[in-house]
Amino acid sequence: MDPILRRSLIWYLLHLMTYSGILGRYLIVGSWQAFEIIPLFMPVWLISSVVWSEREESYAFLRVLPITDRSIVRTKFMLILSITVVYWLLMEGVTLARQGSGVAGGPSTLTFITLACVYALLLGACFQVGYWRFGASVVTPAGVVYMGLNLALAIIHTASLRFEPDWPVLAQSAPIRWLSDSLWLSHLVLVALALLVFYGLMRIGFRIKTSSEACL
Amino acid sequence: METILEARALTKDYEDFSLRGISLEVRRGSIAGIFGPNGAGKSTLIKVLTHQVPHRTGTVRVFGQSYEEHEPGIKNRIGYVPQEPAFYMDRSVRWTARFAAPYFANWDGSCFYKLLDDFKVNPLRQVKHLSGGQRKLLSLALALSHGADLLVLDEPTAGLDIVYRRALLDRLRAFVADGDRTVIVASHITDGLDEIAEDVWFLNDGRIVTHEDKDELLSRWKWIHFREGALPRAVEDRLKNVRRQPFGSSGLTDEFCELRDELATALAAGDARLENASLEDILLTQIKEE
Numbered sequence: 001m002d003p004i005l006r007r008s009l010i011w012y013l014l015h016l017m018t019y020s021g022i023l024g025r026y027l028i029v030g031s032w033q034a035f036e037i038i039p040l041f042m043p044v045w046l047i048s049s050v051v052w053s054e055r056e057e058s059y060a061f062l063r064v065l066p067i068t069d070r071s072i073v074r075t076k077f078m079l080i081l082s083i084t085v086v087y088w089l090l091m092e093g094v095t096l097a098r099q100g101s102g103v104a105g106g107p108s109t110l111t112f113i114t115l116a117c118v119y120a121l122l123l124g125a126c127f128q129v130g131y132w133r134f135g136a137s138v139v140t141p142a143g144v145v146y147m148g149l150n151l152a153l154a155i156i157h158t159a160s161l162r163f164e165p166d167w168p169v170l171a172q173s174a175p176i177r178w179l180s181d182s183l184w185l186s187h188l189v190l191v192a193l194a195l196l197v198f199y200g201l202m203r204i205g206f207r208i209k210t211s212s213e214a215c216l
Numbered sequence: 217m218e219t220i221l222e223a224r225a226l227t228k229d230y231e232d233f234s235l236r237g238i239s240l241e242v243r244r245g246s247i248a249g250i251f252g253p254n255g256a257g258k259s260t261l262i263k264v265l266t267h268q269v270p271h272r273t274g275t276v277r278v279f280g281q282s283y284e285e286h287e288p289g290i291k292n293r294i295g296y297v298p299q300e301p302a303f304y305m306d307r308s309v310r311w312t313a314r315f316a317a318p319y320f321a322n323w324d325g326s327c328f329y330k331l332l333d334d335f336k337v338n339p340l341r342q343v344k345h346l347s348g349g350q351r352k353l354l355s356l357a358l359a360l361s362h363g364a365d366l367l368v369l370d371e372p373t374a375g376l377d378i379v380y381r382r383a384l385l386d387r388l389r390a391f392v393a394d395g396d397r398t399v400i401v402a403s404h405i406t407d408g409l410d411e412i413a414e415d416v417w418f419l420n421d422g423r424i425v426t427h428e429d430k431d432e433l434l435s436r437w438k439w440i441h442f443r444e445g446a447l448p449r450a451v452e453d454r455l456k457n458v459r460r461q462p463f464g465s466s467g468l469t470d471e472f473c474e475l476r477d478e479l480a481t482a483l484a485a486g487d488a489r490l491e492n493a494s495l496e497d498i499l500l501t502q503i504k505e506e
Binding site for chain 1: 267268269270287288289290291292296298301302303304305306314315316318319320321355358
């Protein structure tokens with residue numbers, strides 16, 4: 001296995017395990033609110049993986065080795081994409097499994113999870129490019145602030161759902177219901193669009209990684 | 217002789233510093249020395265030559281190839297020791313070698329551990345617990361363990377004690393002994409490196425001030441120590457860096473061949489004597505003249 005991939009993968013797998021172990025179990029044993037809340041934490045976990053992986057990355061050392069910037073960019077981006085797919089498969093799998101018992105919210109929940117994963121994927125890619133463009137000293141604090149804000153909002157949302165059942169339920173909002181009316185088509189379009197933008201970000205990543213010295 | 221590295225009209229801009237149109241050629245089997253004061257642009261030039269940082273304009277070709285098309289192939293044949301080597305600081309020396317090894321086509325693990333043993337670097341230690349000098353030696357061990365044809369060292373003797381400095385110079389001599397491999401060293405001090413360098417570049421303020429074969433350079437430049445009034449006025453006026461002291465004066469010349477006849481009388485009478493100039497003397501004089 002590529003050493004760069006192996007080193008970064010440890011952080012991504014560690015985060016995936018904690019997500020599945022700590023939060024993912026609520027999808028299995030929790031009520032319908034779990035399907036509203038748990039996907040909101042997923043972007044935080046993914047950004048945290050990027051931050052931890054990049055925190056100890058040594059691009060100056062990699063520059064000495066016979067590796068191209070393109071292969072580094074490709075490795076990092078494929079890792080973000082692959083791990084997002086795993087998160088998505090896990091959450092969609094549990095949702096489909098629990099639909100039978102009437103707990104999970106059906107097509108709109110599936111769409112909501114897909115949207116959360118698309119958001120996380122693109123945000124993760126932006127953070128990754130940000131590390132190359134601005135360096136760890138700028139992007140790591142930005143990542144920590146983002147994670148703090150996102151966690152706070154997710155917790156407030158959780159509390160509001162508990163005390164006020166009428167609180168806007170994101171998974172049942174009008175746009176998501178509209179998308180879930182044609183589930184397969186909307187998923188296809190969402191995934192295609194996400195991959196297109198992701199590919200565009202990867203191209204930007206190629207250019208920035210070869211021209212910027214901020215991460216060295 | 218075959219050119220192993222060729223740079224043409226290189227420029228590189230930072231906020232407060234620029235490399236200005238640098239061109240150089242390094243011959244296969246030679247030891248090339250790039251010398252200059254702090255801030256002259258040596259490290260930037262070395263980084264551009266080894267494709268550590270991008271340059272603005274100009275071209276670099278190594279082994280006749282460009283980095284844009286053949287980066288992994290070229291870097292497989294270059295051993296680069298940066299001024300401040302970077303590693304994964306929380307990892308051990310052994311982990312570092314395991315990480316780097318798969319990328320090199322001709323990695324020689326036994327050579328690496330033999331070098332570590334010679335340098336007295338413990339492979340089980342975390343890199344962050346190594347001294348600056350030991351990190352440099354680790355970087356050198358990595359550079360020498362994958363069959364590189366070109367060794368590029370930035371301030372290689374900085375942070376090394378006299379024993380390791382001497383050992384390094386011996387290794388560099390041995391590295392080029394077969395005539396196939398090449399070394400480029402950059403340093404602000406000529407201490408020891410001037411002994412082994414064959415081609416010399418002086419860099420100042422982002423541009424090359426001088427490039428010459430070292431032997432030719434040293435044969436042209438001489439210190440002339442003389443008694444006051446012993447030299448013809450015309451000769452004295454052409455001396456550089458003249459130091460006047462009660463017991464005698466001295467000045468440096470890069471026109472020794474032309475002045476030889478005019479100096480003959482004073483030299484024969486014992487009123488003047490010659491001394492070889494060091495690279496450091498020449499470098500300092502040229503920078504002053506700038």
